[in-house]
Amino acid sequence: MKLFLWFVRRFDWARALATGLLVLLVLIRIWDHELVQTFRYNAFDFYQQVKPRPQQPFPVTIVDVDDRSLSELGQWPWPRTTIADLVDRATAAGAVAMAFDVIFADPDRLSPENIALDNKDLPDSIKEALRAMPSNDAVLADAIARSRVIVGETSIRQSAGAAPQRGPGPKVEYAFLGPNPEPFLMKFPELVQNMPTLDANASGRGIFTVRPDSDGVYRRVPLVMMVDGQIRMGLSVELLRVATGGGAFAIKSNEAGVDGVVVARQLISTDSDGTVWPYFSQSSPDRFVSASDVILDRLPPNRLRGHLVFVGTSAIGLEDFRATPLGLPMPGVEIHAQVLENILGKTMLVRPNYTIAVELMTVFLLGLVIIVLIPKMGAAFVLVLTGSLIGGYVLISYLAFQNERVLLDPTYPAFSAVVLAIFMSTMNYLREERERQRIRSAFGQYVSPDLVAQLSDNPERLILGGERRPLTILFSDVRGFTTISESFKDDPAGLTQLMNQFLTVLSDGILSFGGTIDKFMGDAVMAFWNAPLDEPDHVRLSCRAALKMLADVQALNEARKINRRNPDKPFHLIDVGIGINTGECIVGNMGSDTRFDYTALGDAVNLASRLEGQSKTYNVGIILGSETAKHVRDEFAVLELDLIRVKGKTEPAQVFGLFGGEAVRADPNFQKLDSLNGEMLKAYRAQRWADAESLLAKMKALLEGMAIDLEGYVTLYADRLRNFRETPPGTDWDGVFIATNK
Known part of the structure; x- marks a missing residue:
C-alpha cells in the first residue's frame, strides 16, 4: 500500500x-x-x-444575359441564330476567344424545320420552304467555326430532355509531369454535352461544374478533373489554352497529389486534387457587358478588343447565382472570370x-x-x-x-x-x-544527483572546504555566439529556446559518461570527472563525452536547418569548442557560509579553460592537454598540434587535438597522417621550413580522402611557415607559440 x-x-x-x-x-x-x-x-x-482582392483591369469580360437583355430580346433560351449573331459580333469587336457558361444540349425548338414539323396546318409550300432553310443549330455551328469558341459542358445537373452523354469530342493532348495524378483528381460520374454539330466546330470544351463546400459556399474551382474516366479541363483554363494557341497542357504531380497545371507555358499551382482557391474581389459591373448591347451593336469602341470573353447569365429568373466567401451571391460565370483573373494576375490563394x-x-x-x-x-x-x-x-x-x-x-x-x-x-x-x-529543497536542482545522495547519507559533508584529487576537467564554449545572439535580437524567446536546446545536448553528452556538471556560464559549460565519486577511467570517459557532444551538436544543427521557420533568414551553425585537461585539483564546497557551490579549483582547471579558447585558433573541435593525451593517444585518434604558452602562464604546454575514437585511430590513413604531422612539427621546430612545407603538402593531399577536418590547422601552419621564411624567428627560438588570447 x-x-x-x-x-x-x-x-x-x-x-x-x-x-x-x-x-x-x-x-x-x-x-x-x-x-x-x-x-x-x-x-x-x-x-x-x-482584405478582398483589389480590383485591377484585366482583359476578361463577361457578356451577360441579364434582365435587360431578356426584356429587349425575349425570354431565354434565345434562338440559336441570335446566339450566332452574338458570336459574330463579339468576334468582330476583337474578342480573342469566348467561352460559354451555358450548354446547348438539345436541338433549337425554333429552327425552321421544327416550326414546319410543329405547325401541321401550314401550307405545304411554306413547310417545304422552311425545311429548305438551314437549321438554327447549323447557323450557330458556322458562327462557332468562324471564331475561337469554347463550349461549356457540365456534369452536375441534367435538365429534362437533355441529350445523353455522347462520348468524348476531339482529344486535347496532355502530359503528366510526375506520377499519375488521376487517383487524386475530383471525379464526376456524368457529362452533359452540346449538340454534336456545335461540339465538332468548337475550338475547345470546358467543364463549368463547380462543387460547393459542405456549407454551400463556392470557394474552390477545379482546373482539371475526371469526368466519366476522362481528364477534362475547367472552363477558365480551357479558355486560356485556346486563346494562347490551343496547345497541349500538362499536369504536374508528386506522390502527395497534384502540384499544378501547366497551361500557356505557365504553372498554375493547385491543391492536391487539382482545385484552386480564387482570391475573390467584389463583384464589379466593370466585368460585364450586356448581351443585348453586343447584339444590337451598342458597345463602346474597343470594349472587347483583345479580351477573353465569358458568356453567361445574371438574370434573376435563370437562377445562376452562387454563394461566395465575400458573403454576397455572385453569378456563376463571374466565378469563372475571377479564376481567370487570378491566373493572369498570379494572385491565386494557395493551400x-x-x-x-x-x-x-x-x-x-x-x-x-x-x-x-x-x-x-x-x-x-x-x-x-x-x-x-x-x-x-x-x-x-x-x-x-x-x-x-x-x-x-x-x-x-x-x-x-x-x-x-x-x-x-x-x-x-x-x-x-x-x-x-x-x-522539496531546490538544492537538488543545482548539483549532481550523486552528490545529493552522498550529502543525504553524510550531512556532515555540507560544510565549506574540499579535498585534493586528480580530475579531468572539460570546458566547452560556442564560437561566435554573439553573432547568433544578434540574429535573435527580435526573438529573445527563440534565443532562450536555442540555448536550452544546445545546453541540453551538451549536458546529455557529459552526464551519459558519468561527468559532473559544475556550472553553466552563458553559452559555456564546465564539467569534471572523478568527483564526487571515484572514477578510475575518468580521462577516457571525458574524451568519449566530448566526441558525443560534438556529434550531438552537429545533429542539432541539421535538425535546426531543416525545421527553421524562415529559410530566407541567415542560418548560423552552432560551433562548439572543447578543452580538456587532467591534473590535481581542489574539489569541494566553495563559497560563503550562506551560499556555496560544489566546484573545482586549481591550475589544471585554468589550463583547461585556456585550451578551450585555443580550439578556435587551431580550428579544432577538441583540444587536449598533454596529461590527458598521454592517457588516451594509444586508443583515440589524437594528433599533436603545437607547443604553446597560454595567457597567464609562463611554462609552455603541449597541446593535442582529438578527432575520433578507436575506429578512426585504427585507420591506416590516420596513422600515416599522425606520422606526417609529427615529422612536420619536428621540421618546423628545427626551422627547416622547406621540409615542413613539403610534409604539410603531403598531409593536405592525404586529408582529401579522409573525414577529418584539418583545413584550418593546415592553413595556420602554412601561414606560419610563409611568415617565418620572410622573417625568421632567430636561432634562440624554442618552437613555442605564444597565445595572446584566452
Whole structure:
C-alpha cells in the first residue's frame, strides 16, 4: 500500500490526461469532421472579407444575359441564330476567344424545320420552304467555326430532355509531369454535352461544374478533373489554352497529389486534387457587358478588343447565382472570370500540402507548451500565455494570407489551445494543495544527483572546504555566439529556446559518461570527472563525452536547418569548442557560509579553460592537454598540434587535438597522417621550413580522402611557415607559440 501511494504521489496525472487530450485533438483534426472544416473555411472567408482582392483591369469580360437583355430580346433560351449573331459580333469587336457558361444540349425548338414539323396546318409550300432553310443549330455551328469558341459542358445537373452523354469530342493532348495524378483528381460520374454539330466546330470544351463546400459556399474551382474516366479541363483554363494557341497542357504531380497545371507555358499551382482557391474581389459591373448591347451593336469602341470573353447569365429568373466567401451571391460565370483573373494576375490563394502538417504541428507544439508550462504558473500567467500563443499564431496565419496568399487555418490550433488551457487550469486548481506538499529543497536542482545522495547519507559533508584529487576537467564554449545572439535580437524567446536546446545536448553528452556538471556560464559549460565519486577511467570517459557532444551538436544543427521557420533568414551553425585537461585539483564546497557551490579549483582547471579558447585558433573541435593525451593517444585518434604558452602562464604546454575514437585511430590513413604531422612539427621546430612545407603538402593531399577536418590547422601552419621564411624567428627560438588570447 505504501508503495502504491508513493507511485501515485509522483505520477503527474494532469499532464498525462492533458497529453491524452492533445492526442485526441490531433486525431480529430486528422479526421477533419465537417464542423472543423466549416470553422476553417469561415476563417478563410473572413480574411477575404477583411482584405478582398483589389480590383485591377484585366482583359476578361463577361457578356451577360441579364434582365435587360431578356426584356429587349425575349425570354431565354434565345434562338440559336441570335446566339450566332452574338458570336459574330463579339468576334468582330476583337474578342480573342469566348467561352460559354451555358450548354446547348438539345436541338433549337425554333429552327425552321421544327416550326414546319410543329405547325401541321401550314401550307405545304411554306413547310417545304422552311425545311429548305438551314437549321438554327447549323447557323450557330458556322458562327462557332468562324471564331475561337469554347463550349461549356457540365456534369452536375441534367435538365429534362437533355441529350445523353455522347462520348468524348476531339482529344486535347496532355502530359503528366510526375506520377499519375488521376487517383487524386475530383471525379464526376456524368457529362452533359452540346449538340454534336456545335461540339465538332468548337475550338475547345470546358467543364463549368463547380462543387460547393459542405456549407454551400463556392470557394474552390477545379482546373482539371475526371469526368466519366476522362481528364477534362475547367472552363477558365480551357479558355486560356485556346486563346494562347490551343496547345497541349500538362499536369504536374508528386506522390502527395497534384502540384499544378501547366497551361500557356505557365504553372498554375493547385491543391492536391487539382482545385484552386480564387482570391475573390467584389463583384464589379466593370466585368460585364450586356448581351443585348453586343447584339444590337451598342458597345463602346474597343470594349472587347483583345479580351477573353465569358458568356453567361445574371438574370434573376435563370437562377445562376452562387454563394461566395465575400458573403454576397455572385453569378456563376463571374466565378469563372475571377479564376481567370487570378491566373493572369498570379494572385491565386494557395493551400500547399505542407499546411496541414504545419497546423497539426502547431496544435501539438502549442499543446505541449501549455501542458509543460501551465502547471508551474499562476492564473495571470495562464491567461497571458494562452492569449499570446493564440494571438501570435492567428497573426501569423493572417500575415501568411496577406503577404503570401497562403491559407493557414487559425481556428483549430486556437481552439485546441483554449481547450487545453482550460483543462490544465482546472487541473492546476484541483492539485494546488498537493503541489505545495510536494515541494522539496531546490538544492537538488543545482548539483549532481550523486552528490545529493552522498550529502543525504553524510550531512556532515555540507560544510565549506574540499579535498585534493586528480580530475579531468572539460570546458566547452560556442564560437561566435554573439553573432547568433544578434540574429535573435527580435526573438529573445527563440534565443532562450536555442540555448536550452544546445545546453541540453551538451549536458546529455557529459552526464551519459558519468561527468559532473559544475556550472553553466552563458553559452559555456564546465564539467569534471572523478568527483564526487571515484572514477578510475575518468580521462577516457571525458574524451568519449566530448566526441558525443560534438556529434550531438552537429545533429542539432541539421535538425535546426531543416525545421527553421524562415529559410530566407541567415542560418548560423552552432560551433562548439572543447578543452580538456587532467591534473590535481581542489574539489569541494566553495563559497560563503550562506551560499556555496560544489566546484573545482586549481591550475589544471585554468589550463583547461585556456585550451578551450585555443580550439578556435587551431580550428579544432577538441583540444587536449598533454596529461590527458598521454592517457588516451594509444586508443583515440589524437594528433599533436603545437607547443604553446597560454595567457597567464609562463611554462609552455603541449597541446593535442582529438578527432575520433578507436575506429578512426585504427585507420591506416590516420596513422600515416599522425606520422606526417609529427615529422612536420619536428621540421618546423628545427626551422627547416622547406621540409615542413613539403610534409604539410603531403598531409593536405592525404586529408582529401579522409573525414577529418584539418583545413584550418593546415592553413595556420602554412601561414606560419610563409611568415617565418620572410622573417625568421632567430636561432634562440624554442618552437613555442605564444597565445595572446584566452
